[in-house]
Amino acid sequence: MKQANEALKKVKVGLTFYNDKEFTARCKYIEGLFVHNDWKMVDDAMTELSNYGMYFEVCELAEEMVLICGNSGDNKSANKYYKIAYQGNTEYGLWSNADKSFSEKQVNVY
Numbered sequence: 001m002k003q004a005n006e007a008l009k010k011v012k013v014g015l016t017f018y019n020d021k022e023f024t025a026r027c028k029y030i031e032g033l034f035v036h037n038d039w040k041m042v043d044d045a046m047t048e049l050s051n052y053g054m055y056f057e058v059c060e061l062a063e064e065m066v067l068i069c070g071n072s073g074d075n076k077s078a079n080k081y082y083k084i085a086y087q088g089n090t091e092y093g094l095w096s097n098a099d100k101s102f103s104e105k106q107v108n109v110y
Contacts, residue, residue: 005035022057025049029061033068039077046084059085 008031015024025048032041042065049057062085069078 008035021052022049022054025052025054026057026061 008027012024012027015027025045028048029042029045032038032045042061046058046061049055049061062081065081066078066085069075069081
């Protein structure tokens with residue numbers, strides 16, 4: 001684990017130097033999920049990606065969270081991230097509303 005943390009620190013320095021927004025957010029996601037067990041960091045990373053209009057990337061991370069939550073038996077969180085993944089490809093970035101109840105008007109299927 002110590003080697004992984006050291007590698008993560010080196011990556012973060014490089015990301016700061018190159019100002020890479022996507023991989024900075026992905027790094028936050030990994031750090032939140034695997035280092036600190038802080039799901040707020042995971043959500044913050046997805047928020048950053050959404051703010052940059054990177055909805056496909058939001059969808060990728062949300063789909064991964066569906067599997068992680070589902071495999072651990074946390075169906076409530078799996079459902080939350082399923083909704084995020086579902087909304088991740090919309091042009092409106094509605095994924096931040098995933099915890100709220102959806103009306104049919106909010107869900108843009110096509």
